[in-house]
Amino acid sequence: MVGAGRPGLTGAPVAKAKDFKGTVRKLLKRLKPYRLKIAFVLIFALASTVFTIVGPKILGNATSLLVEGLLKRIGGTGDIDFAAIGWIIVEMLILYGLSAVFNYTQGFIMTKVSNDVTYEMRRDIQAKVDRLPIKYFDTHNYGEVLSHVTNDVDTINQSLTQGITQLITSAVMILGVGYMMFSISWQMALAAMLILPLSFGIIGMILKKSQRHFKTQQASIGAINGQVEEMYGNHLIVKAFNGEQAAIATFDAQNKKLYGSAWKSQFYSGIMQPIMNFVGNLGYVLVAVLGGYYAATGTIKIGELQSFIQYMRSFTMPIGQIAAQSNVLQSAIAASERVFTLLEEKEEIADPADPADASNLASRVCFKDVHFGYEADKTVINDFNFEAKPGQKIAIVGPTGAGKTTIVKLLMRFYDVNEGTILIDGTDIRSFKRNDLRSLFGMVLQDTWLCNDTIRENIRYGRLDATDAEVEDAAAIAQIDHYVRTLPEGYDTILNEESSNISSGQKQLLTIARAVLANPKMLILDEATSSVDTRMEIQIQKAMDHLMQNRTSFIIAHRLSTIKNADKILVMNHGDIVEIGTHQELLDKNGFYASLYDSQFDHVSAMPAAAAEAL
Template identity: 45%
Template sequence: MSDVIKSEEEKAADARRGPAGAAQRSGPPHMRMGQPAEKSKNFLPSAKRLLGILRPQRTLVWAAMAFAVVSVCLSAVGPKILGRATDLIFAGLFGRQIPANLTVEQFATMLRARGEDKVATMVEAMDHVIPGQGVDFGAVARVLLLALGFYAVASLLSWAQARIIVEVVNGSVYRLRRQVEEKLGRLPLSYFDSQPRGELLSRVTNDIDNIAQSLQQTLSQLITSLLTVIAMLAMMVWVSPLLSLLALATIPLSIGVTAVIGKRSQRYFVQQWKSTGEVNSIVEETFTGHGLVKVFGRQDEVGARFAEKNDALRDAGFGAQFVSGLIMPMMMFVGNLNYVAIAVVGGVRVANGSMSIGDVQAFIQYSRQFTQPLTQVASMANLMQSGVASAERVFEVLDAPEQEPDPADPVRVDDPRGRVAFEDVSFAYAADRPLIEHLDLVVEPGQTVAIVGPTGAGKTTLVNLIMRFYELDGGRITLDGVDITEMTRDNLRSEIGMVLQDTWLFAGTIRDNIAYGKPGATEGEVLAAAQATYVDRFVHSLPDGYDTLLDSEASNISAGEKQLLTIARAFISDPALLILDEATSSVDTRTELLVQHAMAALRSDRTSFVIAHRLSTIRDADLILVMEDGRIVEQGGHADLLAAGGPFARLYAAQFAGAMAEAEAG
């Protein structure tokens, strides 16, 4: 965006203004990547803020949590029911071995008499042992059907919960994208001057996509996993407090492993997304100017710079995935140790009759289901770290200082005459390097004012201040006596037409690009603007005429034709003020003569500011301002300034001498 607004003189002036301030970082964006980056925010505050984007849909979030609670509770009861089925089968197997004419107590007494005390204790501890009868398959079937019903309902509720979370996450990310888009519209031009375009694009595309994926993959599992931990812990305590203490003993070890590995992986994820933005920036800028890269033979330099950043991205990505990937196997190792300990102690307790085998089976299932969600939470740590790292980068955009808001009670100027006055205007990109100081200037309606001067004199800055792309440090600018800060920016800019040295056309038809200057323009208005600016002359040579599609770079028409289209776009807007920043620099001499006639008609009855380097193009200007170092050092008509022999005459002589030297060399 800054490349569209700022001229070459302003870009050169930025380099002289030094490193302070947003617009003072010298050099193109890809040359600024070595500058220190701001420290990332803490994980917990950033994660809390990230979850805050779900607040508008908190009703659905609570519904999802309710479904998750019921689903987890039903799933938690399942192992206990299955343990009951195991007890019935085990009791049936023992009951078949007991003679029908003996009671369980008598059979246990016989076993003790034979020295089989442990078996006797197990038999006495069993419920529902019927001597002489085998497994009651009917009872087992009823228990299994009950368990199946519980699991079926739990699965259905889990699906509903996941479906709601999908809707919540997509709705929240949709709002986040809108917030970022609206924020970009409220940011001052200085912010875009300080941001590499590829880096900014990465923040508003890649990082938001990563937030969506992280929330999608972690939020549903996180709720379910935390509820599962609570439910499984409650069931374990109910079944066996002793074994529960044994299972809980491994939790501090699991948390310690997760914390150590997660802390190491966080910095890798931050670097990974920072490197992603840097790689995107280099690719975007290189392909935008690929012609110049080839012309100046800088392919090797660009390739080396890309390789350096790509290597950094590879190393950061490898480190992030490798370190965070250690969490899962470490948690599985701890879980297996826990499983072995529970199996041994549970077997001993079954042998001494203090627990049934069904309860041991249920507890083992609970312990596995208890450690599994902990493992899932640990395995999601890398996704959470990555998502929060991306969120921090997006939040930096949302937290950037905004331009001054429009006045609450604005003055509206609907039919301006075009009188522009600079009253004691001062402006500086950096506070310690003033550019424009105490400038006074009055431009009457219908006047054409040409602004000339060396590179960095402040010519483009002057018109940028009229457009309120930057705010003044002192003084004021008025339009028909109204301070432009008392108007809304939309009202001000709707009365100004601008044709820049750097053309900007969007992917669409030629007709659409012309009509862009006036929403709702009729076909007749488009044709009139095209004919007045000589666009009509070359459009008829195109296969599809006004329906010819331009690509995103408008590479299927010449540079001069692109400039003519931007002039036609300004023509159709019928502005009260007209700003021409080297508008004819890209056209050939013959076309320039045609455009000069069109611009003369366009400037009729309009106040015009013309920034010119070719001094021969401003002979008919009503007033010529000569600027040096932000000051107007000379002003007057073309002939008067030449006769005065001052700065304008020296500029004119230097340009004329250069043209003669070129002619003689040719």
């Protein structure tokens, strides 16, 4: 995959938290219930590291015994003490065995802790999303919320699983190895330390250069993904306008830019390890020369020199690990901050402690002196007053931006009014629980929402406990049963991700079937026929007429042909009701509604009689 860096040190750009300390406190609070497990993790990690550090020292003793024994055998003064060497080997096996057990145990516990924490985070995010007001989703990108659940939580998981213990063990490794090196020979240890400034300088230089290219690479990946998604998502339009060559040229330009930044970023991150090995080898040369001299003069033993060289190899590795994990932890804190920001967003006003009963309502809806604005200083609905009697069909019409859909949002309590009240059977809708209130309504919207599942399950979404027979009856009422039965798989036909394997009209009929199955007391039909042809509109209208029987219904429409039979038509403009009446009454007034109607139907006389009759 392009952009995937090699493990360890990379120059990938790191997002930094705005409130680092505050976010760390919140994350530690999340980890508090697991403090005992984390304590065991730290103890096991430290023990594993200590055993690893002690190993070369003990192995050096075995080497010294072997060399001394060989010299004694050559000199005829003794022999190799294989018993002592054997015990050292046993001791080494025990030490390394315990180190492996402790390392495995701490890894197992920390993986469990990190997955428990991120599981709770995802659960809390989902619960939070359910409590967020609709205003949040109107002002935030859906992909942003999705990113919190996936990318951010995964980053936290990865950091908790590896980052914390890696930082601790690396720090202990540096201190422990440094101590052991000084305990063998402080002169050789100081010589080995000379490579540190060079190592840090090289790391800093490479990170600085590679980070710039990683940022360009990530931006190029985003641009390519967006371009590919746009072209594939709209491939019919691209082909219709012969835009293939332009699309390929745009892709090639983005791909070349990605290629340039990708190979440079990968090159810089890829040369990190070879350069660090080269620097480490310089240190080995220096230590070998100095150690050889000290061994020859008897200042240190051969086994101690061997131990020192092993420690030298262990000294540079944790430096790179700390640099890499510090970047990972910074990313995790930044991801945590974004998650906590979402979790601290203002929620919907809580449901009343003693909610009104919504089970036996006659569905009389009354708007009294309603004022509303999405922003405090911008009023959208002005002094709205209206009453809908049970069973009436109420149409709401007007130009785009008149406030039609806003009325529906207020009725469903997606937003609360700024002033005034909305009553159902004389009870303020804020006195009901939101779920109880919304269960009173069935909605058929212009933008149909169908999931990647069978037709049967998509209809059943209206009432999850419905039987197959009830689902099919609802489809028959919605005029879609015959079409479904002509499909090879019938009701078990799976709709694809975009539901593009059925037409727009058929999708609309399925949503009507879903509303029929829900059997609500009131209906909201928002531009339900705006995206279909005239013949399909007639079929949908029949289904909706059946659905609206004996139900208080609110119909939002641009096609005025669909609301001729409405009991009342509310004509809105700039948030105000400018006219009220039946279709014929409003035409007779020759006012705003008549002008809207004439603008749509002034071409009817030029159309064939059958088409005009259909309209």
